[in-house]
Amino acid sequence: MTASATIEPNGAPPRGVTPARIGIYAFLVVTALFFLTPLYVMIVTSLKTMGEIRLSAILALPRAPTFEPWIVAWSSACTGLRCNGISVGFVNSVKILVPSVIVSIAVGSLTGYALSFWKPRGAGLLFGTLMVVAFVPYQIFIYPLVRVLAFVGINNSIPGIVLIHTIFGLPTMTLLFRNYFAGLPPELFKAARVDGAGFFRIFWSVMLPMATPMLVVAVILQVTGVWNDFILGLVFAGRENLPMTVQLNNIVNSTQGERAYNVDMAATILTALVPLVVYFASGRWFVRGIAAGAVKG
Amino acid sequence: MPLVRPRTASRLAVGLALSPALLVVVVVYVGCTAWTMWISLTASRMLPNSTFVGLRQYASLAGNERWQVSVVNLAMFGALFMIASLLLGFLLAVLIDQRVRAENLLRSIFLYPFSMSFIVTGLVWQWLLNPSLGIEKMVRDLGFDAFRFDWIVRQDTVIYTLVFAAVWHASGLVMAIMLAGLRGIDPEIWKAARIDGLPPWRVYLSIVIPMLGASFATASVLLATSVVRLYDLAVAMTNGGPGLASEVPAKFVMDHLFERGNLGLATAAATSMLITVAAVVAPWLYWQARQRERSVPA
Amino acid sequence: MNKRCDVSIRGAEISYGTVKILEKFDLEVAQSEFVVLLGPSGCGKSTLLNAIAGLVDLRDGQIWIGGTNVTWEEPKDRGIAMVFQSYALYPRMTVRGNMSFGLKVAGMPAAEIIRRVDNAAAMLKITELLDRRPAELSGGQRQRVAIGRALVRDAGVYLFDEPLSNLDAQLRAELRVEIKRLHQRLQATMIYVTHDQIEALTLADRIAVMKDRVIQQLGTPSDIYRRPANRFVASFVGSPAMNFLPGTFAVRDGAAHFAAAGISIPLDGYGFDARPQPGAAIELGIRPEHIEVGGDVPVAVEMVEPMGSDQLAWLRLSGHALSMRLSAEAHIIAGEKLQLRLPADKLNLFDAATGRRL
Numbered sequence: 001m002t003a004s005a006t007i008e009p010n011g012a013p014p015r016g017v018t019p020a021r022i023g024i025y026a027f028l029v030v031t032a033l034f035f036l037t038p039l040y041v042m043i044v045t046s047l048k049t050m051g052e053i054r055l056s057a058i059l060a061l062p063r064a065p066t067f068e069p070w071i072v073a074w075s076s077a078c079t080g081l082r083c084n085g086i087s088v089g090f091v092n093s094v095k096i097l098v099p100s101v102i103v104s105i106a107v108g109s110l111t112g113y114a115l116s117f118w119k120p121r122g123a124g125l126l127f128g129t130l131m132v133v134a135f136v137p138y139q140i141f142i143y144p145l146v147r148v149l150a151f152v153g154i155n156n157s158i159p160g161i162v163l164i165h166t167i168f169g170l171p172t173m174t175l176l177f178r179n180y181f182a183g184l185p186p187e188l189f190k191a192a193r194v195d196g197a198g199f200f201r202i203f204w205s206v207m208l209p210m211a212t213p214m215l216v217v218a219v220i221l222q223v224t225g226v227w228n229d230f231i232l233g234l235v236f237a238g239r240e241n242l243p244m245t246v247q248l249n250n251i252v253n254s255t256q257g258e259r260a261y262n263v264d265m266a267a268t269i270l271t272a273l274v275p276l277v278v279y280f281a282s283g284r285w286f287v288r289g290i291a292a293g294a295v296k297g
Numbered sequence: 298m299p300l301v302r303p304r305t306a307s308r309l310a311v312g313l314a315l316s317p318a319l320l321v322v323v324v325v326y327v328g329c330t331a332w333t334m335w336i337s338l339t340a341s342r343m344l345p346n347s348t349f350v351g352l353r354q355y356a357s358l359a360g361n362e363r364w365q366v367s368v369v370n371l372a373m374f375g376a377l378f379m380i381a382s383l384l385l386g387f388l389l390a391v392l393i394d395q396r397v398r399a400e401n402l403l404r405s406i407f408l409y410p411f412s413m414s415f416i417v418t419g420l421v422w423q424w425l426l427n428p429s430l431g432i433e434k435m436v437r438d439l440g441f442d443a444f445r446f447d448w449i450v451r452q453d454t455v456i457y458t459l460v461f462a463a464v465w466h467a468s469g470l471v472m473a474i475m476l477a478g479l480r481g482i483d484p485e486i487w488k489a490a491r492i493d494g495l496p497p498w499r500v501y502l503s504i505v506i507p508m509l510g511a512s513f514a515t516a517s518v519l520l521a522t523s524v525v526r527l528y529d530l531a532v533a534m535t536n537g538g539p540g541l542a543s544e545v546p547a548k549f550v551m552d553h554l555f556e557r558g559n560l561g562l563a564t565a566a567a568t569s570m571l572i573t574v575a576a577v578v579a580p581w582l583y584w585q586a587r588q589r590e591r592s593v594p595a
Numbered sequence: 596m597n598k599r600c601d602v603s604i605r606g607a608e609i610s611y612g613t614v615k616i617l618e619k620f621d622l623e624v625a626q627s628e629f630v631v632l633l634g635p636s637g638c639g640k641s642t643l644l645n646a647i648a649g650l651v652d653l654r655d656g657q658i659w660i661g662g663t664n665v666t667w668e669e670p671k672d673r674g675i676a677m678v679f680q681s682y683a684l685y686p687r688m689t690v691r692g693n694m695s696f697g698l699k700v701a702g703m704p705a706a707e708i709i710r711r712v713d714n715a716a717a718m719l720k721i722t723e724l725l726d727r728r729p730a731e732l733s734g735g736q737r738q739r740v741a742i743g744r745a746l747v748r749d750a751g752v753y754l755f756d757e758p759l760s761n762l763d764a765q766l767r768a769e770l771r772v773e774i775k776r777l778h779q780r781l782q783a784t785m786i787y788v789t790h791d792q793i794e795a796l797t798l799a800d801r802i803a804v805m806k807d808r809v810i811q812q813l814g815t816p817s818d819i820y821r822r823p824a825n826r827f828v829a830s831f832v833g834s835p836a837m838n839f840l841p842g843t844f845a846v847r848d849g850a851a852h853f854a855a856a857g858i859s860i861p862l863d864g865y866g867f868d869a870r871p872q873p874g875a876a877i878e879l880g881i882r883p884e885h886i887e888v889g890g891d892v893p894v895a896v897e898m899v900e901p902m903g904s905d906q907l908a909w910l911r912l913s914g915h916a917l918s919m920r921l922s923a924e925a926h927i928i929a930g931e932k933l934q935l936r937l938p939a940d941k942l943n944l945f946d947a948a949t950g951r952r953l
Contacts, residue, residue, distance in 0.1 A: 011608075014653040014665035024392050031389065033407045035465065038421040039409070045424065057435035058425065114314040118307070126318060133326045135522045139550040139567040143336070143560065145331035167321050174318065199310030213463050228414030230529040231551070245416045249533055252420050263423060265347045272417045279412035285410070290473050485683035488650050489744070493697030494671030503696070507687035 023221060046266035053261055068260035073239020073270060077263055079242075079250040080096050086267045089247030093274075094226055095158055100165035101222045107166055108218065109211065113203050114222055115174065118180035119191050127178065142235055148237065156238025164236045165226050172225075173218055178215040180292035181207060217289040224275045244271045330571070337565040343558035350586035354565035357583060364566060367544040370456055374545070375524040377460045378467070380519055383513065386471020389589055391501065393472070394479045404476075415466070419533025422462040450552060452542035463530060467523065467557055469518045478512030479505070499557065525574050545572055596782040600674065600751025601626045602647065603637035607656035609646055616642045616690075617808050618708045620656070629789035635831070640788045644754050647786065648677050648878050661751055671701075673752075676745035680757040682737045683746070684729040690716075691725040693718040694744045706748075715746035718780070719773070735766040741918050742777070755787040759794065771797055792832045796820065804828045805875040822943070829880050829943055837906060838886075838917045840879045840948060844871045853944070856913035858892050864939040868952050876947035883907065884920040890936025898929050910935075 015286045042057060047065040048056070056063070075085035081086070115123050145164065149155035155165065188210075208215075233243035242250075248271045252264045279286055337355070340348040358364050389407055393400055410418065425431050429445035436444040450455035482505065490500045530548035531537060537544040546566060551565035602624040609617040617639050624630045632640040645651040647658055649670035657666045665673045684693050691712055698708045719739045729737055733871040738758060745753060755774070759767045775798055780783055789795060795802045796816045804811045804819060804827075808933045812824035823829035829837050842855025851862040860879070871877055894910040894917065901923070908927055920937070921927060944953040 008657075009664050009666040009668075010653075010657050011555050011655040011666070016561055024395055024397065028389075028392055028397065029405055031385075032403060034408065035406050035469075038418075038425060041425055042421055053430060058427075058431050059435060059437055066535055110314045111318045114311050118311045120308070120311050120315070126315065126486065129322050129326065130318065132578070132582060133322070133455055135518075135566075135574055136330075137522075137526050137547060137570050137574060138553075139547055139563075140333050140571050141325060141329040142551075142567075143564065144332040145325065148324075148329075154538075166317075167325055170318060172321065198313065199307050203314075224412055228416075230414065230416050230532075231377075245414050245529075250418070252423075253533065253536060261427075261430065264420065265424065267415050269419050272413050275408065275412045275414070279409055280405070286412070287477075290470060291477055481682055483683060485679045485681050486685065487647075488645075489677070489679060489683040489685075491650060492648060492670045492675070492677050493700070493744075493748075494669070495697065495700050499700060504685050504687070 022023070023290065027166055032084065042265050042272075046073075046262055046269055048262050050260060050262060055186050069266040070076050070270070072260070072265035073251070073263045077260075077267060079170075079247040080254065086244060086247050086251060087130070089244035090240060090270065091246055092243065092247075093244040096165070096233065096237065097223065097226050099158070099162045100169075100226045101219060103162055104166040104169035104173055104226075105218045108170055109177045109208065109215075110178025110203065111170065111174045111180075113116070113207055114199075115183055115188045116178045117186075118199070119203075127174070130174055134175075138168070138231060146235065155236065156241075158241055161233060161237040161241065165229070166230050168232065169222060169225065175216055176214055176221075177211065179202070180211060184210065213288075216282075216285055220278060220285055221289045223278050227274050247283045293297045333564045334568050336560055337568050339561060341564075343560070347562060350561075354561040355569070356407060358562055358565045361562070364546070364549055366541045367546045367549045370543060371524065371545050374459055374463070374527065375521070376577060377457070377514045378463045378524060379517065379520045381460065381464045382467045382471050385468045385518060387475050388514065389468065389472040390479055392476035393476060404472075407472050409468045410466045413466070413472065415529030416494065416533045417551075418462050418466050419535075420555060421431060422458065422465070423534045426458055426461075449535065450539055452539050459527075459530060461535060462528075463523075466530075467520060469519035470519065474512050474516045475509065476511045476521075496519055497590045514581060514584075518578065519586055521577055522574070525570060596627050596643075596675075596784075599626065600940075601628075601661065602752055602784055602786065603657075604643070604647065605657045605659065607643070607646060607658065607825050608654045609642055609651060610654045615808075617950070618907065619647075620808075620810075622803060622810070624784055624786060629785045629787065629800045631776050631787045631789060631796060631799035631802045632805060632830075633789060633792060634811075638805040639808035640805050641756055644756055646788060647752075647938055648675055649673050650756050650847040660741065667944050673695075674700045674750050675752045676750040677754040678738075678741050678745050678758045680760050682729070682741040682761075684737060684740060685728050689726050689728055690721065690732075690740050690743075693729070693740060694747050696745060696938075697744070697888040706727065710750065711747040712743075715743040716784045721745050723905055734762050735770060738762065738770060742786060742916065746777075748766055751783055753781075753783050753784065753785045755789075755842050757789055758787075759789070759791070765793075765819050767791075774798060792834065796832070803830055806831075822952070823880075824952050826878065826945040828882070829945070833882060835883050835918055835920070837880045837882050839911070839913055839942070841915075842877060842879060844873060844875045844877050844944075844953075846873045853877070853942075854930040855879070856915065858912070860892065860937050860939075860942075862942070862944075865942055865944065866940075867944075871944075871946065871953050877953060878944035878945045878947050878950075880935075880945060881941060883918045885938065885941035886917070886919040887936045888933060890934055892937060893936040894935055896927060896931040896933060899927055 033102050037059075044060070045053065046069050047057070047062040049064070049066060049068070051174070052063060062099060067129060068284070073085060074082055077085045079086065079089065114120070115127050149160045149163070154160040184207075188201065188206065192206050197205070227243075228245065229243065230245045230249070234246050237243060237246075248267050251267050336345060338349060338351060339344045339434060340353075341351045379531065392404055397403070403493065422595060426449040428434070428450055431446075433446040436446070449458045486504065487500070495504075506572070526547060528551065529546045531543055531545045531548055535543045537548055545569070550563050550566045553559045602622075604622040607617055607620040608615070614733060618645065622630075632643065633638050636663075642651060646653055647660075649665070649668060653666060657664055659665065660673055661673065670677075685696065690698065694712045694715065695708045698711065699881060713722070716725055719742060720738065721739050721743060723738070724732060724736060729740070734739065736793065741758070758774075759770055759852055762770065771794055774787075778798075787794070796819075799816055801813060801815055802819050803813045806827050810826045812819055814824075819828060823832065830839070840853075840855055842853050845852045845854040845859070845860075852864075853862055855859040858918075892899070892912065894909055894912045897911050898909040900907040900909070903923070905923050906921045906925065907920045908921055910919055910933070927933075946950065946953055
């Protein structure tokens with residue numbers, strides 16, 4: 001190269017910010033804002049007075065933020081006949097959540113363990129059936145299940161809804177644990193058997209401690225799934241035990257007269273709080289849960 | 298995997314451990330399905346009635362206006378929702394995979410809606426799309442007097458609002474699945490494509506997308522099953538209205554099981570839903586099983 | 596080869612963030628030469644190859660191919676073709692599709708594409724596989740297809756990134772010969788990265804032995820094998836590995852000796868690169884096949900490994916282990932005592948501290 005005006009290429013080529021790169025970031029940022037808008041609106045609306053809501057734009061920040069709607073939502077909003085706020089629903093949801101998560105994970109992990117290492121006759125068929133049924137809509141099962149639970153005497157009760165959640169959580173939980181155990185080295189299992197350990201001993205002392213990652217994922221999936229459930233709680237929990245989602249719908253959609261949108265949004269946030277916290281606290285684990293098995297919202 | 302021959306004590310233990318699952322499969326899955334199907338063949342109304350009437354309930358179902366509208370609504374919703382979610386989710390995954398900064402933050406933002414229940418989703422979008430106080434009012438106040446965004450109260454557009462909310466909810470999931478698929482692609486393929494002189498869009502079109510077949514299939518099946526289950530969102534957002542414009546099959550079943558007291562019709566509807574799901578899922582499961590048999594070890 | 600295809604790397608510096616991978620790196624590869632970059636993992640050889648290809652940017656320095664400065668050029672404009680360790684075949688396309696896709700996108704006329712693909716397939720004996728998918732091929736076949744994809748580009752420079760590492764020993768031997776034949780036929784410049792010293796010795800016109808991102812020695816296989824420039828090169832190249840004995844440099848009656856563990860080995864006839872001080876700590880290296888029976892170095896035979904074509908005897912010399920190659924017919928048993936001779940002209944002496952050849 002002899003022309004003095006041209007540069008001899010050396011080192012890294014000059015790379016400016018290409019229009020393509022700008023376009024990528026622009027699209028991502030705009031889409032992110034679109035995704036964040038509902039959350040923003042929920043929070044902002046719940047901090048406004050009704051007067052402000054009628055006058056200002058939906059996206060505007062509250063001029064005089066107040067927690068009054070939250071207090072009303074929590075303790076005095078009307079869910080049907082009673083007006084004790086959504087705190088009732090919160091308590092109910094917790095009462096439903098804790099046993100459901102424990103029982104469904106216990107049964108699911110045991111079933112997955114039995115199907116992975118022990119491979120009894122018909123294991124493939126059982127597993128396959130569980131997987132297939134996971135796709136079937138609940139409506140098919142509802143009426144017969146109501147009759148069966150009523151017959152056993154646990155319809156419209158906490159044990160009833162816990163049983164229902166266990167039943168419908170079984171496919172996902174089994175899938176999770178079975179696949180996880182199937183990925184562990186079989187030598188582990190063989191060594192335990194040579195040591196003389198039996199079925200339950202191996203499960204309790206060897207496999208379960210090793211399954212901590214899956215337990216975390218299972219807890220995340222079940223907490224999210226059970227807390228967010230609407231239809232099963234509506235049908236099986238009974239009027240005394242309606243979960244927060246059902247109460248929320250009652251507060252918002254069955255109010256006569258003028259709607260208190262700020263109270264509605266406060267109640268909505270309160271209902272969404274538990275899964276949101278779980279989501280943001282769990283980070284990578286949530287995505288891992290999606291990857292590990294079908295997540296049903 | 299070892300085919301361990303369990304001895305009697307172990308065999309008992311395995312049986313015990315699997316009994317809940319067996320019970321569930323037999324009693325719930327098989328038994329309840331059979332029971333529901335049986336009721337759909339009887340003259341049951343508010344209470345079960347064992348008079349066998351053949352397919353009469355299905356005939357009256359087919360002629361039921363509410364059911365017809367529900368099915369059409371669901372078909373429209375399903376098609377739009379699946380296409381939009383797959384497209385948006387795929388696009389987001391591709392863009393995030395371009396080594397953008399703040400990847401974790403962006404992923405969190407796109408995925409958080411999936412952690413929220415359909416009730417919450419429906420209520421928040423109902424509020425956003427509220428004509429007199431929501432977005433329509435806001436844009437009008439900015440000076441655009443003729444702006445209309447009252448889709449949620451109009452019969453011909455309300456179904457689109459449901460699609461909006463559902464796409465917002467599910468795109469993050471599709472993105473996560475696609476991203477996992479993209480990350481599983483051998484980076485040396487990208488190098489080879491660069492040496493071959495292929496422009497990026499061509500690589501995505503001709504090489505990457507065909508390789509993501511399994512991810513697309515997984516995402517599609519998950520989306521499709523949530524389409525059939527659509528209930529919470531419709532109840533929270535519009536409760537089937539205005540009129541019948543956002544009625545959906547799941548709601549039809551629930552309404553007729555409880556409020557309207559027509560067991561025969563409700564179970565016929567539920568069985569129809571089951572058959573539809575089976576028609577979609579069975580081929581996919583079969584294809585999956587064949588794939589597992591057919592792959593040649595490297 | 597009718598186009599100019601020499602490669603020149605001048606003052607290359609490559610960094611990954613703050614970590615320096617290569618610094619002030621120079622290498623000249625002549626027209627039609629086969630150069631092998633040999634070294635353990637982490638020595639920078641793959642990074643260098645990727646930089647030549649244009650897949651990695653230089654922080655500083657230039658890359659010239661065929662007399663043109665290609666430092667800022669995209670890989671497709673550098674006149675190169677590349678073969679990868681994991682083959683990197685497009686899984687959903689047939690073999691023919693894989694080989695022709697790049698040419699199709701570049702707008703080459705269909706007839707020309709067919710001609711090139713058929714030619715390459717014939718050369719690599721994969722013509723019957725043209726309509727199959729990669730998943731239906733064995734490892735060796737896949738690698739041939741990967742080479743075929745490189746061939747159709749009609750490039751002047753071929754870059755190989757450990758192409759045989761994923762294959763079993765027998766396939767490796769087969770494909771090694773194929774690649775050498777290809778080079779003889781095409782007369783293209785080839786730069787080949789590997790950690791396998793046998794591939795290097797058999798394929799290369801010149802070998803660049805690399806360690807810790809620096810070229811330890813650049814020379815013909817014969818040079819590298821017979822006169823390794825330092826202890827690392829000596830131990831890395833050659834199998835079974837060279838034997839090493841620590842000791843000191845002694846001068847007795849004017850004659851140079853290697854003194855260690857009660858023995859003294861005369862050094863007249865050894866070609867010194869640098870003469871050490873008397874008393875300096877040095878290391879002696881000798882290859883198993885160069886040790887002879889019939890001298891005055893006493894050893895005990897610990898174990899004999901029969902290897903088919905010859906035998907490998909493991910000996911002990913005052914606490915140090917030595918291996919010695921013998922013909923399959925030689926009569927030797929464990930427990931025997933032998934007297935060995937280490938001929939001076941086959942020795943390699945290294946400075947004990949720096950490892951440099953003396």
